[in-house]
Amino acid sequence: MSTDAPRRSPFRRPSKQEGPRATFGQLLPFLFEHKAVLIVVAILSVIEAVFTLVQPLLIGQVIERVQLGETLGGIVWGLVALVVLASAIGAYQHYLLQRTGTAIVYSSRRKLIARILHLPISEFDARRTGDLVSRVGTDTTMLYAVLTQGLADSVGNALLFVGALVAMIFIDPILLLSIVGVLVIAVLAVGSLSGRIRNATAEQQERVGELTSGVERAIGAIRTVRAAGATEREQAAVSGMAEAAYGAGVKVAKASALVVPVASVAMQASMLVVLGVGGFRVASGAVSIASLVTFVMFLFLMIMPLASFFGAMTSVGQALGALGRIQEVLDLPLESDGDRSPATLPATAATDTPAIAFEGVRFRYPEAAVAARAAVEREALSLATEAHLDTESITAPDEANEVLRGVSFEVPVGKRVALVGPSGAGKSTILALIERFYDPTEGTIRLGGTDIRDLPRDELRARFGYVEQDAPTLAGTIADNLRLASPNASDADCEPVLRQVNLGDVIDRSPAGIDTPVGEDGVMLSGGERQRLAIARALLAAPPILLLDESTSSLDGVNEQRMREAIDAVAEGRTLLVIAHRLSTVVDSDRIVVLERGRVVGQGTHSELVESTPLYRELAKHQLLV
Structure with a gap:
């Protein structure tokens, strides 16, 4: 089979789905947050409307006096004053609307950011990061138009409309009746278009979210994409997303464009009728x-x-389309929703109480997360295979089976326990469950004898120093990354820890020292340096329990030995739970737990497992340890 055959991106929508919808009632809370300013705007709008309504009456008097040859007196100056005052009020009102529109965007972004950062981890597994970013950036901007295009000054506009209508009735009701039909038809036409605009906008924002996600994915894996020779295919895939966003944008443009001629025809027809009949x-x-x-x-x-109303209908329709996507995230449950009443860990646990205990734990990833993870893993495996890269650690989740099936083991206080086993055995999932990124499907996990579901998450996580397998590095400086879990640490606290994990040369080679930038995703550091920085971050926090997931997998032999010495030094008096593929790094552990396909198949020391557990003996034999 040719490797050049096109491959459908896992991020492409398999079929068209109706986007989330929002109602006008869901928009009101965003407006009511700024009700004090909106009341001022409404009052100014009423004053401006009154000043504007008086102007035609004064102009009529001017014409009559000119026809009768009378002096104008102070009418002209009064008219000038009204024009100037109305313009000044309108300018200030416009400023308030622009500022309030910006404030609504700001407050909606704060709400979204707060919600997103507290979502369950399973939501991040099931959703694309770029789509969430798009909701914070692009979708919230659509709310700005609600205020700046006619909705907020609707009180003044209503008064202006009613005042003009009443005045026209008094001047000539017959002339007024001649144009009512035209205006009613225009209003009904615009009302029918607003629904189309809302649906088209929702689709456009969704497509833009897909595009953002696709661009982020391609850029984030640019080295793998280049090495796999997949640049053109990725370009085609992202270009396809851009084309879909363009098509959705054209639908919005078509629906919105119809509003303009409707309003224009209504105005011109009304003028022609008035001039003819008048x-x-x-x-x-x-x-x-x-x-x-x-x-x-x-x-x-x-x-x-009416023109302002037509614009408001269009902007509200667009805003409601975007608000549907915003509200979808705001309605998602928080990570803490459904938590039990928090308990408190005892200050000192009994010496015979394990630091961590798993009791019959079973776990299956949520279905949406499984599907998303499987798609990502399949794409990563395909790209890595084409680039002839290591694919051992890339395994798609098995949708048919549980990840953990009745896992039970204990981690004694102050001891070092290692988790070993082939890829996909469930080792990393165990650490994720301890951190409560997920909760077990069945069974119990205890910390110091207390069910971790009874503990506040912040208190629970503060007791762990967690080093992930991928050792992610945040954009910023070395100091920024170190202080992520220890915000009050001084430079004097940070530097010894960096040297302890053999990162002294990194801070020595730059005049910025610990303020040396690391680049996006730590691109200015090597894989081993990123891993050592992640370990230094955990060590600086000095928690009582360290969770290390493949913490030396990216290190060479020399740095691995130094890292082991550093971990040995800080492990004094601490509890360690370590995951490792290289058994040489854990053979001296107090206890080794062997996992296979989500089950514990052996526990003991290295020498005991070599004798009792065939899988461990096979792993040790392949790594020349027996």
Whole structure:
């Protein structure tokens, strides 16, 4: 089979799905957060509307006085004053609306960020990071238009519309009736278009989210993509997402574009009717020229709120499409939802109480997370195979089986326990369960004799120093990464820990020292340096229990030995739970737990397991330890 055959990206939507919808009622809380400012805007809008409504009346008087040859007196100056005041009020109102619109975007982003960072880990497994980023960045921006395009000054516009309508009734009700039909048809047409705009906007925002996710994925794995010769295919896949976003944007443009001609036709038709019918009535002496001019000015004042209303309908429709995606995240449960009433760990546990105990633990990843993880792992495996990279650690989750099946073991206080076994045996999942990234499907995990589900998550996690298998490094500096779990640590505290894990040369080679930038995802550090930095971060926090997942997998022999010495030094008086593929790093552990396909198949020391457990003996034989 040709390796150049096109491959469907796992991030591409398999079928069209209806996006989340929001109602106008869900938009109101965002507006009510700024109700004090909105009340001021409404008052200013009313004042501006009153000043504007008086202007046609004054202009009518000016025309009548000119026709009668009378002096204008102070009418002109009064008219000028009203125009200036109305303009000044309008400018200040515009500023308040712009500022409040920006504040709504800011507050919605704060809510989203707070929600996202407290979501269960399973949500991150099931969702694309780029799509979540798009909701924070792009979708929230759509809320800005709600205030800046006519909704917030609706009170003033309503008054302007009603005032103009009443004035026109008094001037010439017959002339008014001649244009009512045109205006009603325009309003109904725009109302019907708003639903189409909302749906099209929701689809557009979803497609933009997919595009953001695709770009982030391609850039994040750019080295693997280049090494696999997959650059053109990735470009085609991301370009396809961009094309889908373009197509959705065109739908929004088509629906929105129809609003403009509807409003334009309504205005022009109204003017033509007024000029035709009004000219006839002036000729017949039913109305005066001054009254007709005043009527026309009021017609403009009535159409202005309608135009604003049409714009508001469009902007609200777009905002509700984006708000549906925002609300979908805001409605997700938090990690802490459903937690039990928190208990408190005893200050000192009994000496015979294990630091950590697993009792018949079974676990299966949530279905959505399994599907997403499987897609990512399959793509990673395919790219790595094409690039002739190591694929041993890449295994897609088995959707049919549990990850852990009745796991029971203990980690004594102050001892070192190692978890070993082939890839996919469930070793990393055990550490994830201890950190409560997930909760067991069945069984119990205890910390110092207390069920960890009874403990506050922050208190629980503060007792662990967790070093992940991939050793992620945050963009920023070495100091930023070190202080992630120890924000109050001084430079004097940080430097010895860095030298302890053999990172002294990294801070010595740069004049910035511990403030040396590490680049995006730690790209300016080697894999081993990133791993050592992650271990240094855990050591700086000095927790009573260390959880190390393949903590020396990226290290060479010399650095591995130094790392083992550093861990030995800080392990004094601490409890360690270590995962390792290289048995040479854990043969001296107090206890070794052997896992296979989610089950414990052996426990004991190295020498005991060589005698009692065939799987361990086979692993040791392959690594020349027996």
